[in-house]
Amino acid sequence: MKPLNIAIVGCGGVGRKRAMQMPLCGEIVCCDTRIDRVNDLAADLCAEGREADVSFKYSDAVSRKKVDAVIVATTHDMLAPVAIAAIQAGKHVLIEKPGACSLHELEEIERQAHRHNVSVTIGFNHRYHPGFLKAMELWNEGAIGTGMMVRGRYGHGGRLGYEKEWRGDPARGGGELLDQGVHIIDLAQAFLGKFSTIVGRAKTLFWMMDVDDNAFMILENARGQIAHLHVSCTEWRNTFSFEIYGTAGKLHWEGLGGSYGVERLTYYRMLPQMGPPETTIYEFPQADESWRLELEAFFASVRSGLPVVDVSGAREALRVVEEIRLQSYVDAGTVETAQ
Numbered sequence: 319m320k321p322l323n324i325a326i327v328g329c330g331g332v333g334r335k336r337a338m339q340m341p342l343c344g345e346i347v348c349c350d351t352r353i354d355r356v357n358d359l360a361a362d363l364c365a366e367g368r369e370a371d372v373s374f375k376y377s378d379a380v381s382r383k384k385v386d387a388v389i390v391a392t393t394h395d396m397l398a399p400v401a402i403a404a405i406q407a408g409k410h411v412l413i414e415k416p417g418a419c420s421l422h423e424l425e426e427i428e429r430q431a432h433r434h435n436v437s438v439t440i441g442f443n444h445r446y447h448p449g450f451l452k453a454m455e456l457w458n459e460g461a462i463g464t465g466m467m468v469r470g471r472y473g474h475g476g477r478l479g480y481e482k483e484w485r486g487d488p489a490r491g492g493g494e495l496l497d498q499g500v501h502i503i504d505l506a507q508a509f510l511g512k513f514s515t516i517v518g519r520a521k522t523l524f525w526m527m528d529v530d531d532n533a534f535m536i537l538e539n540a541r542g543q544i545a546h547l548h549v550s551c552t553e554w555r556n557t558f559s560f561e562i563y564g565t566a567g568k569l570h571w572e573g574l575g576g577s578y579g580v581e582r583l584t585y586y587r588m589l590p591q592m593g594p595p596e597t598t599i600y601e602f603p604q605a606d607e608s609w610r611l612e613l614e615a616f617f618a619s620v621r622s623g624l625p626v627v628d629v630s631g632a633r634e635a636l637r638v639v640e641e642i643r644l645q646s647y648v649d650a651g652t653v654e655t656a657q
Contacts, residue, residue, distance in 0.1 A: 325382065326348055327380065327391065328391035328396075329356055333359070333391035341617055346369070347370075347372070349374065351374060356373070377403060387409055389613075390411060394496060397491075398423035398424070398427060401413045410616075411431075415440055417440040419491040419496070428627055437616070437625045438629060443609055444501050444608065447581065447608045450505065462566050465510065468510060469563070470561070471550075471560075473552070475554040475556070486529060495642060502547050503639070504632075504634075513638060515537065517537075517645070518638075518645060523552060524552045533548070568585075570584045570586070571583045
């Protein structure tokens with residue numbers, strides 16, 4: 319089977335993770351507007367025995383005849399333009415979450431993908447973490463009975479000058495709700511499905527920037543199951559906690575490795591007499607392989623010859639983001655007018 323040639327547009331932290339965990343493939347074209355990032359990543363890939371090339375314009379990288387697929391790992395504002403250029407060049411595309419800055423942009427990506435008959439996947443790598451996979455296995459087995467609700471917290475503490483970075487710039491798709499928020503919304507909908515009632519607030523509580531640094535959500539599906547979610551870049555200590563409650567028990571997934579702590583899943587099984595539950599702990603101290611596993615699934619889709627356009631999760635996450643932003647801005651405007 320002919321190895322796939324890949325272009326990575328965006329050689330920052332996420333693009334580098336994708337590149338260094340790349341499954342077996344052919345040449346990797348590294349593309350970024352920053353020459354140092356491109357050259358450093360290409361050199362590291364070559365040092366590992368990979369074949370690498372460089373490009374400093376995404377229009378060049380995605381249009382190269384030998385490139386089969388493109389990974390878009392740019393700032394949020396450039397996700398859609400780069401993805402659409404790649405799709406129109408006939409390339410299969412994996413776009414890092416959130417996939418686009420708006421539903422309008424995502425819908426255009428979807429239209430172009432169907433028109434050009436290519437595969438498009440949005441990169442929600444958390445779905446490939448071992449804690450999530452084990453939780454989903456237990457959920458599907460009915461280990462915690464009928465699902466009632468989920469509660470999730472995800473956040474970090476920023477760093478000096480954080481408000482001046484691209485995540486603090488609305489023109490570049492900044493804001494905590496669009497950044498980490500889409501991850502935890504996506505995880506909630508993996509268990510509970512589409513949310514019909516959306517209530518929330520996106521707030522700026524600490525960082526002096528024109529985007530939210532905290533977002534609070536209460537989401538309910540048509541069956542009355544609820545997700546209570548909070549994302550924050552005023553957490554001060556990197557935190558990930560995702561709890562799934564059922565009528566017969568609870569699953570608590572926490573930690574994502576690295577600065578988020580050892581990843582583990584705790585299964586609490588309620589006993590007939592109630593009281594303290596039976597507790598089973600699964601720990602996953604190994605390195606994070608979610609990036610590689612997601613790429614393997616994407617490569618399999620590409621090699622199948624049957625293009626798959628999978629943007630439904632991103633569409634629902636962006637729908638929640640846009641509704642919460644609308645509620646937040648309308649309410650803020652109402653208060654301002656009243657004053």
